[in-house]
Amino acid sequence: MPVIKENVYSDVMMETLCYQKTPQKDLMMSIFKPESWAAGDCRPAVLFYFGGGFYKGNPSHFRMQAEYFAHLGMVTLTPDYRLTTLPGITVKDCLLDGKSALRYVIAHAEELGIDRKRIVVAGGSAGGAMASVAAMVNSLDESDESSVPCAMIL
Incomplete structure (x- = not known):
């Protein structure tokens, strides 16, 4: 699959933020927002996890779907x-x-313009496994946090 480096849709804004710092690297997340987006919106959201067997791949894998x-x-x-x-x-x-x-998105839903009750996780291959674990394996959550999406696309 070719890597898309520029927006396909002119009415979509993209920004990147760090959602977690680890000893190995800062973990970044690209956020795609519609032109009419505003902080405090209550929009549905999709979190796309890339595949690659947990040893290869990158977040641009689902850029076309994210922009769409x-x-x-x-x-x-x-x-x-x-x-x-x-x-x-x-x-x-x-x-x-x-x-x-996923926990970051839930915790920052209001500033991201997202409805906490309408967050979907999606992924293919290893990303599909990641999405299903994010949705169903609560033992990996921190003790004071929760990460339960409303739906999965695997």
Whole structure:
């Protein structure tokens, strides 16, 4: 799949933020917003996790889909996560990063213009596994946090 580096839709804004700092790297997340977006909106959102067997891939994998749904009025997000090619990183670390990304979106929903009750997780291959774990494995949550989306697209 070719990597898209520029916006396909002229009515979509993109920004990047750090959702977690780790010893290996800062974990970044791209956020795609519709032109009419405003902080405090209550929009549905989709969090797209890229695939690649937990050892390759990058967040641009779902950029085309993220832009498309932002064009339709949703807020879409494509988080990075650590890969097992980094020294000492296991699949569990990758999954913890995926949970962390979802918790970040839930915790910052208001400033991101997102309705906490309408967050969908999506992914393909390893990203699909990440989305399902983010939705269903509560033992990976921090003790005082929750990360339960309203739906999954796997």
